[in-house]
Amino acid sequence: MSEKLLEIKDLHSMYRTDDDDIYALNGVNISVKKGETLGLVGETGAGKTTTALSIMRLLPDKVGIITQGEIIFKGKNILNVDEKEMRSIRGNDISMIFQDPMTSLNPIHTVGKQIGEVIRLHNPQLDNDDIELKVDEMMEMVGIPAERKIEYPHQFSGGMKQRIVIAIALACSPKLLLADEPTTALDVTIQIQVLQMMSDLKEKFDTSMILITHDLGVVAQICDSVAIMYAGEIIEIGTVEDIFEAKEHHPYTIGLFGSIPDMTKKTKRLNPIDGLMPDPTEIISGCRFADRCPKRMEICEKVSPENYINNTHQIKCHLFTGKIKDDAANEIIGGN
């Protein structure tokens, strides 16, 4: 069993604006092993991007604050390192790909220069020729002819731009790649291409990856394990088999799967999950999903559930934590 590359413990992050305090992450616990691909799944606003930005410590200046928790990377809590060391980690040990390729590249630098920049930053010992060679190598690897490195971002299509972004992210062979919905902004046909390429490169460099997505199909294809996020918490986590094939699930997960339209059957209506995510400006006691949960119990609104652990599969729900199960069973026996 390979050691944990990244371990996030009880992470709390918030955004402090003029109007409100937004509690984006409320105790996130995740770990990623070497070479593993973890899918981070959830609705918009669940806190997936905030988690990634927190790892990179790139939350918006002054507005975004990490209030609690630890992020252990290669055995060290990177929340405590100084900015200089963090900069040597960014782009080098941990890289991030963002969602919108159209705006992620600097419009007035050539793409070659932009790829070269990250190599230069972390490899001061290389001279210009070596850097150029490496740039060429990365471009070919993502399927773009090296001659095009003198061109500017606006001369490329969306799919190609995203490939350049990937080239930049992988140029220094990072141990961990954070990919925030890398294919959402692309055409469906290009999506598959890009995902496949990411998967191949990942194998080649033995990079671990956290893939943020709301597309369960993608998760099934390339992830090793999956974490399901809701309102700033991880409510279920497990291997891809656990999530797709096990019998027990968090009610939210059931809702998620149930809301995917089945292309083989004819239905009159879709099955969305009723209601909306709770207001992130409010502090909630009890389970954050209780409001919308079809299996809600009295205790759910008062007490925050603990993690039910079944080997690799964890579910944060009162339905499964032993004590409640037994109590409920006793009630039935006693009450009747």
Next chain:
Amino acid sequence: MLKYIIKRILWIIPVILGVSFFIFFIMDFTPGDPAIMILGEGAKPEEYEALRNEMGLNDNFFVRYIRYVSNALKGDFGRSYRTNIPVFEEITSRLPYTLNLAVTSTIIAIIIGLPLGVLSAVKQYTAIDNISLGISLILTSMPAFWFALMCILLFSLKLEWLPSLGADSWKHFILPAAAACTNTLASTLRMTRSTMLEEIRQDYIRTARAKGAKEKTVIFGHALRNALLPVVTVIGVNFGLALGGTIVIEQVFALPGLGQLMINAVRSKDVPMVIASILFSAIIASLVNLLVDIVYVYIDPRLKSEYSTVKAKKV
């Protein structure tokens, strides 16, 4: 590239012709008889008539206009009604001084305004930002000539450090330049600040930080390079305003520039002088704008690639 430059130059010609037409047309309404102005009150009616015919003043408007333009292209802008000296001569002798003032004030404005704008943006909401904004607010709210008067009050009269009138030495240049640059400085500062603020919030800045780039590189290598583009275009506009402003400044300091010439001409209804001096100013302002536009295409790679002859394939 060359094609673009030629296109822009060709486009400027009808604009300048339009300007000349407009000025000529408006000045045609000027009351007063040039013949009387030149010959004085005492001459006989036939003499006035003869002079008017000689000057072509009895011809129809369009004939006069076309004659004016064709003469102008040869460098003949007529003679001053007042002094009878060729207008072109008078203007070219005064022009350098005015240009000097306008260019210097623009340069000072950029040298001070640009860095302050960047600093303001990077340290938004701090004391530096507030002070810069305060200064630029006061500078835009103040007429430049009043600032000039206050400078004279303080530096010439009270402290006696600098002279206030005339144009004899470099010392005479300091206060006028300072007064002339106030508006442009404030405008450059505010413009730079706002474009920087916008650029810092762009996604590609986040990418740069995610690469592990130093903050200095992010600000100067990434944000500023992009932020400068709109600022450059504004320089062209500001130059035109600066040119208009120097006219008034020259009055305050009694400087022998184009402004004095123009104002005296207006007061004495010296039509050829007025037309020519305004036309010259408008042409210079247009040329500066043209220059700025061309420079802009060179520094914005998005346009450069569009206009360059080596067109890369778009996939």
Next chain:
Amino acid sequence: MTEVKNNKLDTKEDVLKKAHQFKKKSQAKTVWIRYKRNKLGMFGLIVFCLMAVAVLSANGYLDYEEQAIAQNLSERFMSPSAEHVFGTDQYGRDVFARIIYGGRISMFVGMATILISLSAGALIGASAAYYGGKIDNILMRIMDVFLAIPNMLMAITLVAAFGSSLFNLILAMGISNIPRMSRIVRSAVLNVKGQDYVEAAIACGTPDSRVIFKHILPNAMGPILVQVTQTVARTVITVSSLSFIGLGISEPTPEWGAMLSEAKSQLRYYPYLAIVPGVAIVMMVMSLTLVGDGLRDALDPRLKN
């Protein structure tokens, strides 16, 4: 056993109730609320309103002829006192009265200028934006010709030909600001026209007039209003500059620029004559600029943070 929630869809009443929770206040009100939070903007607005009140009610506490115009050589160059709040000038006229009446002229010229340049500019700009194509091209080319002449010079040209009466000055300022106004209106209308919500409104069959008045105009008003304050501010300075060089308002009408022109020769011994009108100009222009900035920030709060 665990409860099972009733999975029926919300009733119509429930949906309506939820919708009303999010009912938007009218846009103008929202902008005003945001504007109020801006301390500088409010400060500017208050100062400007105070000046407006002082100036408009002038005849209530001042006498124009007696104090601002009539010369009183026995009372020249008096220092500020209870009787003459700002002292008197070289002709014995009360400076305070001249300042107030000068303010009236500045405001009047400013407003009149806006009236001309906004109406003509809006017509031209909106037509260009609405019809597009050739008409847009021609109109904007013509505007380019006017824009090639710096503001000040345009005004000088018109004054040179038509003389420097108040009317001509207003006309000159109005005309010289038309090109800029038309550009602003054109770009504001184009911007709004291209927005998805306008397309959506048209797609649901909204009649043209409603599209224009309910969707396009309210959203285009913002940048136009900001430009209006800036134009008035600029006009005040230009008019005073013109008067300063003798091509604007002339004696004996009290105008701040003209007052400064006279004060220039007295600079050595009576500097206050040069300071007071200048401060008045700064106050008026600054308050207008602050209002414009406040409006701009209130209209698009994204720009702030």
